[in-house]
Amino acid sequence: MFISNCGISLVRTICRAAFTMKPKVVFVLGGPGAGKGTQSQKIVQHFGYDHLSAGDLLREERNNPNSEFGELIENYIKEGKIVPVEITCSLLENAMQASENDKFLIDGFPRNQDNLQGWNKTVADKVDLQFVLFFDCPQDVCLQRCLYRGASGSGRTDDNEESLKKRFNTYLNETQPIISYYEKFNLVRRVDATRTTDEVFEDVKLLFQEAAGGDH
Numbered sequence: 001m002f003i004s005n006c007g008i009s010l011v012r013t014i015c016r017a018a019f020t021m022k023p024k025v026v027f028v029l030g031g032p033g034a035g036k037g038t039q040s041q042k043i044v045q046h047f048g049y050d051h052l053s054a055g056d057l058l059r060e061e062r063n064n065p066n067s068e069f070g071e072l073i074e075n076y077i078k079e080g081k082i083v084p085v086e087i088t089c090s091l092l093e094n095a096m097q098a099s100e101n102d103k104f105l106i107d108g109f110p111r112n113q114d115n116l117q118g119w120n121k122t123v124a125d126k127v128d129l130q131f132v133l134f135f136d137c138p139q140d141v142c143l144q145r146c147l148y149r150g151a152s153g154s155g156r157t158d159d160n161e162e163s164l165k166k167r168f169n170t171y172l173n174e175t176q177p178i179i180s181y182y183e184k185f186n187l188v189r190r191v192d193a194t195r196t197t198d199e200v201f202e203d204v205k206l207l208f209q210e211a212a213g214g215d216h
């Protein structure tokens with residue numbers, strides 16, 4: 001039987017619309033230097049997620065000479081403050097749309113009420129939030145890790161004692177309430193992040209295996 005190219009493409013479009021599942025999202029939260037980026041890279045390798053770091057996207061936007069937000073973003077980053085959600089959410093949405101993947105680790109987001117409200121208003125309904133991966137790490141350990149990262153040439157303008165003090169304050173006052181919010185929905189998966197990278201990843205692996213229904 002003859003089916004035209006146009007017909008085939010119409011059938012494909014209909015099938016895609018009928019069977020398309022919402023993209024899966026895991027939020028990755030924890031204090032500055034808790035190991036979110038390090039563990040995210042391992043999750044990408046083992047479980048095939050795309051890693052979208054809100055901090056990386058903001059730094060990239062800051063470095064774009066054509067961006068109207070470069071200076072604003074740099075001021076927020078140096079002060080350890082959270083950039084208005086309209087900017088961050090649109091960077092995240094653009095990155096998700098540009099990807100062919102259907103599962104995303106969103107690292108360092110939502111970090112405050114403004115992030116949460118913006119996400120809930122514009123994106124939450126379009127995705128399936130699997131869980132919130134929370135790397136629990138005391139401030140003294142986080143501080144040493146960030147200072148070491150700064151001394152090793154991270155090039156980050158916020159890996160210094162002055163910015164870190166502000167970042168920790170923001171984390172305690174603004175981000176921890178967001179983790180508590182998700183706890184009410186039983187969505188938080190806490191991991192002790194003080195151990196070695198490999199030990200931490202052993203626990204992380206179990207969570208993702210469980211989320212995948214034991215596939216891995």
Ligand SMILES: Nc1ncnc2c1ncn2[C@@H]1O[C@H](COP(=O)(O)OP(=O)(O)OP(=O)(O)O)[C@@H](O)[C@H]1O
Nearest residue numbers: 031032033034035036037038039145149195196197
């Ligand atoms: N389990 C670990 N033990 C020791 N050092 C670690 C561990 N995990 C990460 N690090 C180191 O600590 C530093 C911070 O790690 P990473 O960048 O992954 O943290 P982060 O939570 O993404 O930080 P930020 O929020 O500041 O971007 C890096 O230099 C990394 O190599």
Ligand SMILES: Nc1ccn([C@@H]2O[C@H](COP(=O)(O)O)[C@@H](O)[C@H]2O)c(=O)n1
Nearest residue numbers: 054055076077080081082083108109111
């Ligand atoms: N949702 C977010 C995430 C980050 N920022 C700003 O970027 C800084 C660095 O973030 P990292 O996750 O890479 O540590 C952070 O201190 C904020 O200034 C943000 O505004 N909103």
